[in-house]
Amino acid sequence: MKKAFTIALVGQPNSGKSTLFNVLSDRKVMASNFSGTSVEISRSDMMARGRVFHVVDLPGIYSLNPGDEAENVTLRFLMEQKVDLIVNVVDASLLSRSLELTVELAELGIPMVIALNMWDEAGRKGLQIYPEKLEERLGIKVRPTSALYGKGVARLVETSYRCLVGACDPPCRLLYTSHVEELVRDLESRIQPRVRPPLRGTPRFYAIKLLENTDFLPDTVTRGLNRYAKQLQQKIRDSHHVEPYEAVSYERHHLAMKLTEEISHFVDRRSRSLRDRLDRYLLHPVAGQFFMLLYLALFFVVIFQVGNLLSGLMEPLLERIPPLYANLRNSAPFWWHTVNGAYQGFAGALGIVLPYFLPLSFLTALFMDTGYLARMAFLLDGVMHRIGLHGKSVAPFIMGMGCSVPAVYATRIIENRRDRTLTALLIPFIPCSARTAVIFALTAAFGGPLGAVFVYLLVAVVIGASGKLMTLFMGKPTGLVLEIPDLRVPSAAVSLRKTWTMIREFLFVAVPFLVAGSIGMSWLELAKIDRVVNSFLAPFLQSVLGLPAALGAVLVFAFFRKELVLIMATVALGAATLSTLPLTTEQVMVFVVFVTFYFPCFSTFVVMWKEFGARIAWGSAALSLIVATLAALLVRVLW
């Protein structure tokens, strides 16, 4: 079997890397119109011309000096892993800024091919680009592509294949202006002997990075050279009066602009496009806020109505199954419990959770595609500052409405450690799709949408209060720097495909878990173990929350998957459907509020541990328990 090549997709955020990755590989990754969507490495294998290629999608980076955690991930990958070819995905409509990264990547010396992505977008902006000129200047192949429509991708693969098989030379050296170039060459000659095979990158790359005094260089290269590098840096400060990394960055900025002018020019200077005018209103201090609130209200009303409609349709279908195995009850109690548990799990997943999950994931996919997320972060920046965060935390919060796990990963786009931790601590309070289903299903059965609105208002108040409280210990938030991408008309096809990926994951991962969980629950009931758990939690449940003890086991089980709450409640309290639960409205509200806050699900806890360490994970768990109890008490007093 011939050796498999590794191709890394490297580019600035929101340049279309993940979209290209989805075209190349069968595995689908989350791609949306927001700079900072991919925050982790996704790999997939691709078969072309009888050879296997490992295609790797990396988080976006603006420059090789890492700003936030997501950029660190990319940099570490490029420095440590064996990459045979870099496909530099360039947003052709933002040519000049994208080329800054291209120039920096060229210094790495790893064989490279440029994908001039969003070629159609550049055309629409009236930018005429000549790829062959760029090929001349950089000495590497340039292929225009439009990943969203899959145009030009085949030629890109063809070129990369030919580049990998035949020896295609690394990018040619782009010289800086004389001042800096002398220093780089001087340092490069000293570093030359130290750069041996295991180390990636050319001596020139290390010389430049040493000048920019970035801290990720391996010490085998920098040992004994630091003092000398300091002298050179001082020379730059004297001659240019700016920090060395800024001087070097300005060089690249200058080179990129020269390149852009050489290879492209504007055909027609169009007046303000419709999108700019639309943005005037979307980002307007007053009109923007009003539109956003309207949009959110609409978002939830549609989900609520569609969810009710679908579950109403599913209910009668699922009602017909129980009589089939009713006779087992007395003849073989064990089998009856098993089958009944399986049925409850299955019915709960399809009858209650899926109806709300379907519209939620479709609307979220559609919403992420328009690029409105960045505008929401912009509008909410003021509010977020009051609770000690800034606009960028809005993205993880919005993702938290789908599921807390990707949300915790999404905090990687936040540069400052303090902001990141605080955002992660608040994510468990945002109701994920499972808890949304629980809230909607229970409030629908006991009093209509008003209950749901109340719960969401309480969520906002709790997040605001705990954010403010924690800021006292964690100091001031840092400033916001966030790119606002151009608005894009969402394509239903892309959103449908994304929804199908989420639904498939729900059907093949969550449903089996729900079925197994509810079977386990009914076995517990059979063996009367749930009585033990209930009695253990009874004092807390009855006295503090005023809830029947039977819900104790439900809460323990729901730790693994929140959807279990609905199924368990009916099983534990022996009710056929949700509306016949023997609970008063007040008890239901207390129960819903407690479930919403009481504990992040097991997978969130694990991810929190992995991303932020044990102390933060346990802290978040304890915080959730305390806040859940307080919120539930508040509801009990108010209602």
Next chain:
Amino acid sequence: MTYPGAKSTINGFQEIFMSQIDLLHAPVDRELTVMDILAGPHPRRRLISMGIHPGDRVIKYRSASWGPVLIRNVTQNATRIAIGRGLAQKIIVSP
């Protein structure tokens, strides 16, 4: 080669009369030149890596009594970048 925007290299009368103002209070919808970024290393490095260098010309899109400032780098024809109010006060621009 000197960089526009580096404080001490700018001398002579021309500089004295050029009115300098921070981005937050700068006028809207007019091309401004970024003179300097008086922020700490991290935000400064962040802004530079996103393509905003001293000497670039930017347009400020929106000014309001609260909420971040929105600018677009005209020299690079880049997308719009939202900058928090605190940081915007540290970016010195001149018409």
